[in-house]
Amino acid sequence: MSKRSAPTDQDRLDYIDQATFLSYRASGRVQVGMALWSYEGPVDLDGLRRFNENFGKGLVARYIERSPVPFGRHRWVAAAGAPRPIDIAETARPRSELSDWLEERSRIPIDPEHGPGWHLGVQHFTDGSTAVAMVLSHCLIDGTGSVVAFMDAVLGNERDLGYGLPRSRTRWQAIRSDLRQTLRDLPEVRRTVAVAAKLAYQRRGEMTATPSSTTEATGGDKIVHVPFASANVDIGHFDARAAELGGNGYSLVTAFATRLGVRMGRQRARDGAISLMVAINDRTSFEDTRANAMTFTTFTVDPALATTDLTELRGEIRAALRRAREQPDESFQLLPLTPFIPRRAVRHTAAMVLGELPVTCSNVGDVPELVGRIDGTHQADFVNCWGVEQNVRKADIEQPGGLLVVTALRHNGKVTLGIVGYQVGAENTKAVLRSHVQSTLDELGVTPLVVY
DSSP: OEEEOOOGGGOBOOHHHHHHHHHHHHHOOEEEEEEEEEESSOOOHHHHHHHHHHHTTTTTOEEEEOOSSTTOOOEEEEOOSOOOOOEEOSSOBOGGGHHHHHHHHHTSOOOTTTSOSEEEEEEEBTTSOEEEEEEEETTTOOHHHHHHHHHHHHHTOEEEOOOOOTTOSOHHHHHHHHHHHHHHHHHHHHHHHHHHHHHHHHTHHHHSOOOOHHHHHTTTTOEEOOOEEEEEEEHHHHHHHHHHTTOOHHHHHHHHHHHHHHHTTOSOTTTOOEEEEEEEEOOOSTTOOOSSOEEEEEEEEOGGGGTTOOHHHHHHHHHHHHHHHHSOOGGGGGGGGGGGSOGGGHHHHHHHHHOSSEEEEEEEEEOOGGGGOTTSSOOOSEEEEEEEEESEEHHHHHTTTOEEEEEEEEETTEEEEEEEEEOTTSOOOHHHHHHHHHHHHHHHTOOOSEEO
């Protein structure tokens, strides 16, 4: 079944998608989403091949084509041809090497402009279990959009996105079209300039920070690996513990992110607070074809409140979400300026938007069981996800103070937490990150089924 999702005049990237792409091109740092389906037994490989083929006919069946105009809006083009075949490992590995295999998958290059924009791999283990992992560009789709794309692929739904083929316009056609689009965008750009000037003054301290000479002298251009870990928790136990603390599942995930932030040195020096940046789904329907259909709200949390009583934290979350609906963060009003920002300024703009040592928390919520049956037959025992990073320069991650991202979802009776973290001046390995995760769960009285 084919569904037409976008008319041909809607091929321009949304501003947040343009910003994501420009950030990638400015630094070479690639933001990718990684999903894991873990099965205690085998999977139907023919069913997975159908899923892989169907996935290549859905929301991610596209690439980004840059405008020939230096300040022009980029556009979506159709991804022609068959998707990359599934990488099926020939040799079974011990299950203890699951995280090693995931690391290997996460490092396979992804390119939203030239491809591949995503890839799927299968690994069998010597105890009879199986893992399936997908890595895909965040420039093409976000977490909630991925859930929609997974469902489409399982059901066999195809999307006619209405995009032209790559390089289907002549250079002069592209220039004329993109200049007309720029003229149409100018009123919004003018309104945004006033906001930019105001925020630039208010947050000038955040924008003027530069990589320290120590960082540069000790290999600022060195590519570093940003470790990731995961914890799977029984959903009944998780929700019961949240209720004991006066909260709910959402606030307990936030408490976990807060306390993990303390362990990883992300408290603000001036007041000891944790700055939480919470992603909010803004996808309006199954027909919404934006890549990153989300907004953000940022608020501070006293980490002492996150261990014994979640009542106040729960109220803070509700208030922050209400503010985000009623009065969106002014920082994101800068996005219409994205096409006009020189590459060298992208990092400073990101610092102004993100603020000081944020802990990013993205709660996907309940994921339909259908998403766990990607081979059409077997239900995954665990579904996990992470927002991982490729090609990260040491200076780029250490100058803003490191990174901590917590992603959560609920599926098949489990809450799964995906953690990506890098702490400046510390030992950044998956073993250390796992230790921080386990200690944080212990502190909150949450007993995981597994941490890996």
